[in-house]
Amino acid sequence: RLLATAGAVGAAGLTVGAAGGALAHSATDDHAPTALSTVGSREVAFHGKHQPGITTPMQAHGHLIAFDLAPSAGRKEATALMRRWSALAGELMAGRTAEHAGADTGVALDAGPSSTTVTFGFGRTFFDRTGLVARRPEGLDPLPAFSADQLDAQRSHGDLWVQIGADDALVAFHALRAVQRAAGKTARVRWQMNGFNRSPGATEQPMTTRNLMGQVDGTNNPKPSDQDFDQRIFVAAGSGQEWLTGGSFAVVRRIRMLLDDWEALSLNHQEAVIGRRKSDGAPLTGGEETTELALDERGTDGKLVIRENAHARISAPEQNGGAAMLRRPFSYHDGIGPDGTPDAGLLFICWQADPLRGFVPVQRKLDRGDALSEFIRHEASGLYAVPGGAREGEYVGQRLLE
Ligand code: HEM
Numbered sequence: 073r074l075l076a077t078a079g080a081v082g083a084a085g086l087t088v089g090a091a092g093g094a095l096a097h098s099a100t101d102d103h104a105p106t107a108l109s110t111v112g113s114r115e116v117a118f119h120g121k122h123q124p125g126i127t128t129p130m131q132a133h134g135h136l137i138a139f140d141l142a143p144s145a146g147r148k149e150a151t152a153l154m155r156r157w158s159a160l161a162g163e164l165m166a167g168r169t170a171e172h173a174g175a176d177t178g179v180a181l182d183a184g185p186s187s188t189t190v191t192f193g194f195g196r197t198f199f200d201r202t203g204l205v206a207r208r209p210e211g212l213d214p215l216p217a218f219s220a221d222q223l224d225a226q227r228s229h230g231d232l233w234v235q236i237g238a239d240d241a242l243v244a245f246h247a248l249r250a251v252q253r254a255a256g257k258t259a260r261v262r263w264q265m266n267g268f269n270r271s272p273g274a275t276e277q278p279m280t281t282r283n284l285m286g287q288v289d290g291t292n293n294p295k296p297s298d299q300d301f302d303q304r305i306f307v308a309a310g311s312g313q314e315w316l317t318g319g320s321f322a323v324v325r326r327i328r329m330l331l332d333d334w335e336a337l338s339l340n341h342q343e344a345v346i347g348r349r350k351s352d353g354a355p356l357t358g359g360e361e362t363t364e365l366a367l368d369e370r371g372t373d374g375k376l377v378i379r380e381n382a383h384a385r386i387s388a389p390e391q392n393g394g395a396a397m398l399r400r401p402f403s404y405h406d407g408i409g410p411d412g413t414p415d416a417g418l419l420f421i422c423w424q425a426d427p428l429r430g431f432v433p434v435q436r437k438l439d440r441g442d443a444l445s446e447f448i449r450h451e452a453s454g455l456y457a458v459p460g461g462a463r464e465g466e467y468v469g470q471r472l473l474e
Pocket of ligand 1: 283285287288289290292293328329346348353383387388389397418420431434435438444
């Protein structure tokens with residue numbers, strides 16, 4: 073049903089954001105049924121070499137949930153859970169909820185798959201709980217402590233981690249509840265965080281998203297078309313843990329933005345902190361968003377145009393021995409905190425083949441003196457080994473658990 077409508081409404085769906093008023097207006101005024109737009113009908117494949125939700129374009133809504141196995145659950149129960157969750161993820165991603173009416177919550181009834189993805193990861197403690205310590209990858213060694221960390225242990229770590237993304241808030245929530253319910257007595261939620269990104273169709277031209285500081289964020293991400301992309305992001309065969317081949321490591325950091333302080337800065341100051349223009353993300357040394365940063369260029373005053381401590385300078389792979397990660401975050405806001413400031417920021421998620429060559433060296437440098445540090449606070453942290461994608465007939469993590 074869903075795939076059949078996709079072609080017919082392709083063009084109309086895309087014009088909603090671009091054409092603005094006219095189309096949206098008539099649709100709401102007369103309550104005439106409108107065909108599923110491309111947003112609803114878009115479907116991401118569950119099976120594949122890699123799990124979905126890593127190179128999938130960022131969705132408008134996301135939920136991150138960490139679970140701990142119940143005291144009575146071991147490897148057998150964890151295996152059954154991964155089997156259950158994988159079957160469920162396949163159904164959710166295909167938008168097949170109507171068939172479960174009755175057993176299902178019904179929250180996503182009459183919605184299309186909406187680019188839903190469900191991605192599963194194993195935390196360090198999962199291997200202790202399941203008696204699989206010998207097969208724990210070194211990449212799961214605890215991250216070093218950073219001087220500016222203010223981490224809440226209750227909202228960090230976890231035996232299992234699930235990332236859900238979808239372009240519709242109800243579809244995303246439906247998937248979240250389905251995953252939680254399917255955990256049954258095997259695992260209980262340790263923490264949950266909710267995030268969002270720009271909605272597809274909201275901007276006239278597809279562009280890199282903006283974060284809650286207003287910056288264009290994600291420009292200099294490695295691209296799947298880069299020659300070394302797979303090598304940097306996915307675990308290659310021969311890593312010593314064959315079950316993880318095609319997988320990746322996710323570093324998750326809940327990073328609070330001190331928005332009251334940030335928003336009090338002048339535009340010039342804000343731009344100097346990053347080293348890029350706020351309007352279009354172009355480097356302060358000129359050009360457009362995708363122009364390379366001219367890191368050695370000096371102004372008429374003899375000073376570096378992109379400051380020594382600019383975030384884009386310090387985090388650039390050239391400054392970090394080639395360290396690279398794929399940043400695929402969600403923004404979050406949870407109202408106003410007890411201190412009267414917005415509890416808002418970035419659910420920073422980065423993907424790499426080896427955290428010791430990706431996140432760790434970059435964060436170490438940022439921690440030592442990045443201009444942005446003053447305006448952010450790392451409040452929670454997680455590190456997960458994310459197995460490769462399930463092949464047809466397989467469940468996620470099967471090569472570890474069977
Ligand atoms: C680049 C914002 C935290 C790593 C950027 C850019 C912005 C930005 C606006 C420039 C555009 C781009 O290339 O994407 C932020 C904000 C953060 C944050 C608001 C916190 C709330 C982090 C953290 C890391 C990181 C924790 C890693 C430890 C990077 C990298 C680049 C980058 C690798 C690309 C540098 C390049 O190759 O030019 N960030 N960032 N960022 N950031 Fe962050």
